[in-house]
Amino acid sequence: MNALDKLSSYIEALRPILYIPTFDFHSFDNIIKELSSKSKIYEFNEGLGYVSFKTKNQETAYSLEEFLNLFLSEQAEPVFLVLKDIHNLIDNHKIISLLKSIALKTIYEDDYQVTIFIVSTKLNIPTELEKLITIYDTPLPDRAKIIDTINDFSQSMDITIDTHLINELALSLKGFSEFEIIQILNLAYQKSGTVEKKDTQLILQEKEQIIKKSGMIEILNFKESIDDIGGLDNLKEWLDKKSKIFNNLERAIEFGVETPNGMLIVGMPGCGKSLTAKATARLFTVPLLRLDIGKLLGKYVGESEENMRRAIGMAEAVSPCVLWIDEIEKAFAGATASGGNEVTTRLFGYFLTWMQEKTSSVFVVATSNDISNLPAEFLRKGRFDEIFFVDLPNDEERKNIIELHLKKRKKWNKNIDTIKLLKETMGYSGADIEAVIKDVIEKAFINEWKEIRTENILDELADTKPMSVSLKEKIESLKSTLDKLDVKNASKE
Ligand SMILES: Nc1ncnc2c1ncn2[C@@H]1O[C@H](COP(=O)(O)OP(=O)(O)OP(=O)(O)O)[C@@H](O)[C@H]1O
Ligand SMILES: [Mg+2]
Structure with a gap:
C-alpha cells in the first residue's frame, strides 16, 4: 500500500x-x-x-x-x-x-x-x-519516486543526466527523504554545475553522516581486500560470484536475480573471519557497517527492540552495504522460540524475520567462533545464503599465508623455502602465522640481517606455540557441533 x-x-x-x-x-x-x-x-x-x-x-x-x-x-x-x-x-x-x-x-x-x-x-x-x-511514518521514496525527483530536478536546473546514471543515482539515493535527495542533488550541482557519476561518492559521504549521528552502528575504514586472504578458496569463489550481482545490482534486479542475503562464517579464532567481512565490502564496493548488538540492549521495556529497528533502518538507508555482526553468538546465544532470555529472544525473532523478508540490498556477514548455543532456526537455510566453516589453514593455505605476510611487508625472497615450514606450522592459525612473521621481521631489523632466511623463521617457530594448543578443547567442541550441520568448508580440500 x-x-x-x-x-x-x-x-x-x-x-x-x-x-x-x-x-x-x-x-x-x-x-x-x-x-x-x-x-x-x-x-x-x-x-x-x-x-x-x-x-x-x-x-x-x-x-x-x-x-x-x-x-x-x-x-x-x-x-x-x-x-x-x-x-x-x-x-x-x-x-x-x-x-x-x-x-x-x-x-x-x-x-x-x-x-x-x-x-x-x-x-x-x-x-x-x-x-x-x-x-503515520512517511515511507521513504521508492525507486520510481526517486527517479521522478531526479528528473524534476534536472528539468528545473536545465541539465541532462543520462538514463544509466539516473538509475545508478536512484539506487544510492535510497534511504533518503525527498527533502534530503533534493539537498544532495543541489550540493552536487553547486560543485560542478551538473550531476555526474562521481557524485555517487558525495551520496556515500552523506550516508556516513546519517550513521554517525546514530551511534549504534559504526562505519569502518579499512584497507584489506580479497587478495589479503590466504586460502579459503571456496569462500572466495562464492564471494566473487555474489560480487558480480552486487556490483551490477541494478541490472541484476531487472534481470530477475534475487538480492543476496548474506553469509554466516563460523570457525577458529584468528583464521580470517573478520578479514573476510572487510574483504567482502571491498569486493562489493559498498560501505562496511559493524553492528554491535551489545550496544542495542537498553534499560527500558521495548528499548532494545526499538534500537534494533532503528539500527536496521539505518543499515537499509545506507544500502547497498555490508552489515557485519561480529560474535553473533554473544548476542543471540540462548534465544529460543519458546523461552530463554526474553529480550534476547525478541531481538532474535525480529532479526530472523527481517533476514527472511528483507528486500533491501543489505548483505549481512555474521561471524562467530561458537555456534553451539545458537538457536537452530538461525542456521536453517533461507536466512543466510550460505554458512561457511573456517578451519585452521591446511598445508597449501599456510604456504599462501606465510608468503602473503612476507610480501605485504616487502620481505619475501625466493630463497625462502615455505615447504620446509609446513610441518612446523601445523595447527597454526593465520593470526599465529602473522605474529611469527612480524617477530622475525623485527629481529631482522634489530640484528641488521640482509634478508630473511628459512632458518630464521624455523627458529622463531620453535619458540612459539600456536593458539590452537591453548584452545584445543574449544576447537574440538566446535568441530563436533559443525559435523551435525549443513555447512560448507571455506577451504578447498
Ligand atoms: N586466511 C588468512 N590469510 C591471511 N591472513 C590471515 C588469515 N587468517 C588470519 N589472518 C591474519 O590474522 C589476523 C586476524 O584474523 P581475523 O581477525 O580475521 O580472525 P578471526 O577469524 O576474525 O578471529 P576471531 O575469531 O578471534 O575474531 C588478520 O588480520 C590477518 O592478518
Ligand atoms: Mg574476528
Whole structure:
C-alpha cells in the first residue's frame, strides 16, 4: 500500500488525529493536496498562526486555542486541519481538551468530519490523547519516486543526466527523504554545475553522516581486500560470484536475480573471519557497517527492540552495504522460540524475520567462533545464503599465508623455502602465522640481517606455540557441533 492509500484509508476509517513525525513539510504538503479532493484545508503553524495552505502567507495571527475554536461548530464540508510544529504547544490542557472535542465529534457526529494532521519534527503525544492519535511514518521514496525527483530536478536546473546514471543515482539515493535527495542533488550541482557519476561518492559521504549521528552502528575504514586472504578458496569463489550481482545490482534486479542475503562464517579464532567481512565490502564496493548488538540492549521495556529497528533502518538507508555482526553468538546465544532470555529472544525473532523478508540490498556477514548455543532456526537455510566453516589453514593455505605476510611487508625472497615450514606450522592459525612473521621481521631489523632466511623463521617457530594448543578443547567442541550441520568448508580440500 502506498503512502496515499494508507492515509486515505485512515481518513475514511475516521481516525481523527494523524500525527506525522517528519522534517520534510514540503513533501507532506503534496500528499495532503492529493488527499484533499473533497476537503477544505486550513493550516496553522507555531510562528504565524493561521496561514494560507497554498501561499503560506499569514491570514490571522490566531493562537492555537483560538484557531481550534473556529472548528468546533458544524462544518458544511469535510475539513483538514494541518497543524505544523505544535509539539511545544500540545501539552497545554486547553489545547488537549479542544483536540479531544474535535476528534470525538468527528467519530460520533454524522455531519461533522474534521481530520487533524499534526505535522512536526518532534513526536510529542500527551497521554490524554494517545487513543485518538494515529502515528503515520512517511515511507521513504521508492525507486520510481526517486527517479521522478531526479528528473524534476534536472528539468528545473536545465541539465541532462543520462538514463544509466539516473538509475545508478536512484539506487544510492535510497534511504533518503525527498527533502534530503533534493539537498544532495543541489550540493552536487553547486560543485560542478551538473550531476555526474562521481557524485555517487558525495551520496556515500552523506550516508556516513546519517550513521554517525546514530551511534549504534559504526562505519569502518579499512584497507584489506580479497587478495589479503590466504586460502579459503571456496569462500572466495562464492564471494566473487555474489560480487558480480552486487556490483551490477541494478541490472541484476531487472534481470530477475534475487538480492543476496548474506553469509554466516563460523570457525577458529584468528583464521580470517573478520578479514573476510572487510574483504567482502571491498569486493562489493559498498560501505562496511559493524553492528554491535551489545550496544542495542537498553534499560527500558521495548528499548532494545526499538534500537534494533532503528539500527536496521539505518543499515537499509545506507544500502547497498555490508552489515557485519561480529560474535553473533554473544548476542543471540540462548534465544529460543519458546523461552530463554526474553529480550534476547525478541531481538532474535525480529532479526530472523527481517533476514527472511528483507528486500533491501543489505548483505549481512555474521561471524562467530561458537555456534553451539545458537538457536537452530538461525542456521536453517533461507536466512543466510550460505554458512561457511573456517578451519585452521591446511598445508597449501599456510604456504599462501606465510608468503602473503612476507610480501605485504616487502620481505619475501625466493630463497625462502615455505615447504620446509609446513610441518612446523601445523595447527597454526593465520593470526599465529602473522605474529611469527612480524617477530622475525623485527629481529631482522634489530640484528641488521640482509634478508630473511628459512632458518630464521624455523627458529622463531620453535619458540612459539600456536593458539590452537591453548584452545584445543574449544576447537574440538566446535568441530563436533559443525559435523551435525549443513555447512560448507571455506577451504578447498
Ligand atoms: N586466511 C588468512 N590469510 C591471511 N591472513 C590471515 C588469515 N587468517 C588470519 N589472518 C591474519 O590474522 C589476523 C586476524 O584474523 P581475523 O581477525 O580475521 O580472525 P578471526 O577469524 O576474525 O578471529 P576471531 O575469531 O578471534 O575474531 C588478520 O588480520 C590477518 O592478518
Ligand atoms: Mg574476528
